[in-house]
Amino acid sequence: MDKFDKLTSVAAPLPLINVDTDMIIPARFLKTIKRTGLGADLFSTLRFNEDGSEREDFVFNKPAYKDAEILVTGENFGCGSSREHAPWALFDFGIKCVIAPSFADIFHNNSFKNGILLIKLPQEDVDKLMEDAKRGANATVSIDLEAQEIKGPDGGTIKFEVDQFKKHCLLNGLDDIELTMKKNDKIDDFEGRQNAAQPW
Amino acid sequence: MSEAKTLYDKLWDSHIVDEQDDGTCLIYIDRHLVHEVTSPQAFEGMRNEGRKVRRPDLTLAVADHNVPTTDRSLGIEDEESRIQIEALEKNCADFGIELYSMDDIRQGICHVVGPEQGFTLPGTTLVCGDSHTATHGAFGSMSFGIGTSEVEHCLATQTLLLRKCRNMRVTVNGDLPLGITAKDLILAVIGKIGTAGGTGAAIEFAGDAFNSLTMEGRMTVCNMTIEAGARVGLFAPDEKTFEYLKGRPKSPKAGAWEMAVEYWKTLKTDDGAVFDEEVVMEASEIKPQVTWGTSPEDVTSIDGQVPNPADEPDVNRRNKMERSLEYMGLEAGTPMKDIKINTTFIGSCTNSRIEDLRAAAAVAEGRKVADGVRALVVPGSGLIKELAEKEGLDKIFIEAGFEWREAGCSMCLAMNADKLAPGERAASTSNRNFEGRQGPGGRTHLVNPAMAAAAAIAGHLTDVRDLD
Numbered sequence: 072m073d074k075f076d077k078l079t080s081v082a083a084p085l086p087l088i089n090v091d092t093d094m095i096i097p098a099r100f101l102k103t104i105k106r107t108g109l110g111a112d113l114f115s116t117l118r119f120n121e122d123g124s125e126r127e128d129f130v131f132n133k134p135a136y137k138d139a140e141i142l143v144t145g146e147n148f149g150c151g152s153s154r155e156h157a158p159w160a161l162f163d164f165g166i167k168c169v170i171a172p173s174f175a176d177i178f179h180n181n182s183f184k185n186g187i188l189l190i191k192l193p194q195e196d197v198d199k200l201m202e203d204a205k206r207g208a209n210a211t212v213s214i215d216l217e218a219q220e221i222k223g224p225d226g227g228t229i230k231f232e233v234d235q236f237k238k239h240c241l242l243n244g245l246d247d248i249e250l251t252m253k254k255n256d257k258i259d260d261f262e263g264r265q266n267a268a269q270p271w
Numbered sequence: 272m273s274e275a276k277t278l279y280d281k282l283w284d285s286h287i288v289d290e291q292d293d294g295t296c297l298i299y300i301d302r303h304l305v306h307e308v309t310s311p312q313a314f315e316g317m318r319n320e321g322r323k324v325r326r327p328d329l330t331l332a333v334a335d336h337n338v339p340t341t342d343r344s345l346g347i348e349d350e351e352s353r354i355q356i357e358a359l360e361k362n363c364a365d366f367g368i369e370l371y372s373m374d375d376i377r378q379g380i381c382h383v384v385g386p387e388q389g390f391t392l393p394g395t396t397l398v399c400g401d402s403h404t405a406t407h408g409a410f411g412s413m414s415f416g417i418g419t420s421e422v423e424h425c426l427a428t429q430t431l432l433l434r435k436c437r438n439m440r441v442t443v444n445g446d447l448p449l450g451i452t453a454k455d456l457i458l459a460v461i462g463k464i465g466t467a468g469g470t471g472a473a474i475e476f477a478g479d480a481f482n483s484l485t486m487e488g489r490m491t492v493c494n495m496t497i498e499a500g501a502r503v504g505l506f507a508p509d510e511k512t513f514e515y516l517k518g519r520p521k522s523p524k525a526g527a528w529e530m531a532v533e534y535w536k537t538l539k540t541d542d543g544a545v546f547d548e549e550v551v552m553e554a555s556e557i558k559p560q561v562t563w564g565t566s567p568e569d570v571t572s573i574d575g576q577v578p579n580p581a582d583e584p585d586v587n588r589r590n591k592m593e594r595s596l597e598y599m600g601l602e603a604g605t606p607m608k609d610i611k612i613n614t615t616f617i618g619s620c621t622n623s624r625i626e627d628l629r630a631a632a633a634v635a636e637g638r639k640v641a642d643g644v645r646a647l648v649v650p651g652s653g654l655i656k657e658l659a660e661k662e663g664l665d666k667i668f669i670e671a672g673f674e675w676r677e678a679g680c681s682m683c684l685a686m687n688a689d690k691l692a693p694g695e696r697a698a699s700t701s702n703r704n705f706e707g708r709q710g711p712g713g714r715t716h717l718v719n720p721a722m723a724a725a726a727a728i729a730g731h732l733t734d735v736r737d738l739d
Contacts, residue, residue: 087594088587089466089566093705098684102337102351104311104358106419116707121693145587147467150500150566151705152684153402154309155418176470176502177402181418234434236295247420248322251428254289254297258325258430261288261299269394271523271531 073186074244078167079213080140083130084204088145092178095149095157109156110163131164135207141214142169143197143204149178158182168214170221172197183237184247188216190231199223216242275541277438278507279473282413282538286396288430298433301395302412303425304381305332305368307359308686309400313423314362325429327367331390334359335380336686338373340649340676352687366426379652379678382406382620386490387652389519393508393535398425403620403702405496409489410516411508411538413473416497436503437471437547440540442478445554450736452630453488454622454700454719456480457495458560462570464550469501472548475540476506480554486515487626494621495702498567507539561607561732562704562717564595569704571607573722573734579603598706599714600694607732610716614697615640615727616709617673617720618649619683622700625655627720631700632664634724634735640672641730647689648673649681673727685710698726 100112118129125132131139142161148171149157158181161169168188182189192200203210203224210224216238221229240247251258276284289297303326310332317324324330337352339345347353356373363370371378377388382403385391391407397414398404400422407414421431441460461468474496481492489506496504506512513532516522523531558572569592571578580592580603596603601610617623617631628650640646648668650656656678659665665675682689683701691697691713700723701708704715716732725735 086587086590088591091566091703091705093684093703093708097707097711098336098686099711101308101686102349102355104315104355106312116711121711147470147500150466151402151497151703153400153404153416153418155312155400155420158418173467173470175467175500177416177418177497181420184418184420234295235293236291236432247432248320248424248427251297251424251430251432255428257289257297258299258428262429265299269531269534271392271527 072184072244072246075167075186075188075216075241077213077215078140079211081136081138081208081210082141082143082200082204082212083136083139084201085130085142085144086201089147089150090144091151092149092154092157093151096154096160101154101156106159107163109160110165113160113164138165140165140167141212142166143200144169144171146172148174150175153177155181155185158185158187162187170197170200183241186241186244188214188241190221192229192231196229275543277540277544277546278411278475278505278538279413279436279438279503280544282394282396283435285394286413295432295434297430298396299430300398300425301329302390302397303330304385304397304399304404305330305422306336306381306399306401307334307355308336309419310362310422311355311358312419313426314366316423317366317426322427324366324368324426329429330368330426331385332359332363332368332370333378333381333384334373336680336684338679339687340679340681340689343373343677349688376653376657379655380620380623380680382494383623383651383655386410386486387519387654389516389522392516392522393512394538398431402497403494405502405504406490406494406620408493408496408504409486409506410512411506411535413503415502436473439469439472439474439501439548440546441474441476441550443480443552443554444478445480447480447483447554448557450559450721451554451557452719452721453484453491455557455560457492458562458567458570458717459552459557460550461495461499461567462560463552464499466498466566466568467500469496469499472501473503473505474499474501476504481506485626486511487624490624491621495567498702508535559719559722559734559736561722563599563601563607564592565598565704565706567702567704567717569595573607573732575607577601577603577605577607608734609731611731612696612698612716612726613644614691614695615644615646615723616682616697616699616701617647617723618651618681619701620651620680621702622720623649623651623655625658627700628655628659628664631720631724632667634721634728634738635671635673636667638671638728640727644727644730646673646727647676647682649676650678652678682709684708698723698732
């Protein structure tokens, strides 16, 4: 997993609530057996017309936001399916950080495991960042994960909370599986106890 | 005297392998269901690192999302779907995992297959790379959906790194009114608490209305817990649970069975245990439910109307409602019963079990699907299909003009050939009415199986209780 420490980028505004994983990446694109390449179909229905041409009104089709690495959006982002294709598609497209008032649980876990930082902020802070984001290329946002700080385009600072273990893994680009395998003895012990108590 | 615990507390505590200082726990996983869509990248990761599956004996695989529901002897026409299913077969062979292949009578939707085989048991932890894994909570199993990274973590270590959820209880008091099903109960709950109402929570279902449900009904309720934002939904196991599981192929055998049941009987919330949040509803107030929008929380009763966004004070919600109505092609104030449909889908991990098919068949019997309506019945597993055919349900459906299909996820998420065309409108027994869920531009109204059958016959959404 890639490390995440600091990020400065234009922020793309997507002022929608309950953006579901089918919207982020529709099921018809889940037939891949790879993790990469899904960025081309990110937000497919919102981004493209039926003939495949770009919908001009969609944020990522506007020149100012083509290279945005931060997404600012509404509450309950990522609700629905457990498909990790949703964060894969975001990451493949270039999104490294999503800021919203709340996130769905499974999407939350999946994102951190792919090096994407999700920042949960009070609605009024998100509203402010959303307004900043709408200013486009003139308004970059800086994120410092170590300091847990967001700097807006006008210099204002917003502090954010983050799960300390997830932060540690992101800062160091750590692979969970490797960490867990160091606890194999404890897993063996658990299995032994459970087999004795519940032999079925 | 130990502190009073909830059912969820007991399941959590009994699976802790290790606890970190920050509260993150390493939780042992007793059962792992694998399907073709969310597993290939996990197996690829295992191969790249030269890792083995720690407990293939606790892992069961089945292809469901992509499989055709038409004649299987013809193979899979769609190349990408075929490659994904072939990848699952190869991965299971290479890593020693039991697989129910497409032509196995036990094949079906993984959340139907698990309980049917007795793979799902009370007191266990069960995961799958699918959000509807919450289904298995009907048995008092701490079960939840995971992403592909966690699938890989579980394959390699038989554990997951997790934070404990908060405890939430939803109680529906009173007897279920005639014609009101598990689907109506859970849709009404989602309508009340919202699609994010259960975020971060494990929900235990309680009260007479829930307790009176069959195991099939309980699975429908737990299945849609995720549509309320909660990863885990739970029922305390009882005699119905034990009766359902007894004699299933993977259930504990004689000797161990009695021991298991003794343990399972302890799996209930202690008197005096405190929930972080309680929601209480009355069954008598719940009518047949139907969704009007593009989130499961956009729900009303069949005698209701399409709501007016102008009545919504919150600007973000108002915008979402306007967007939903535009997508759905609906005008505010339209009576739900006036909405014409051209497709009915009876199936999915929510409502494809034998009880669901019986309920739909009871409505279809002696009636005809309306002109211009396409109606699909997709059983949850090959075994359910076989049982339904023994009961003659297939003939009832076919005579009424329904299509009788092979088992799979089908039009619930439209990964195979079964999908809505742009602008088509379905009464569907599935779980999500998201934009494009049943096909790009397709419009979904979620209902219970009898209501779906009634809509197919009437040609519009209708109250099954009013059918001639």
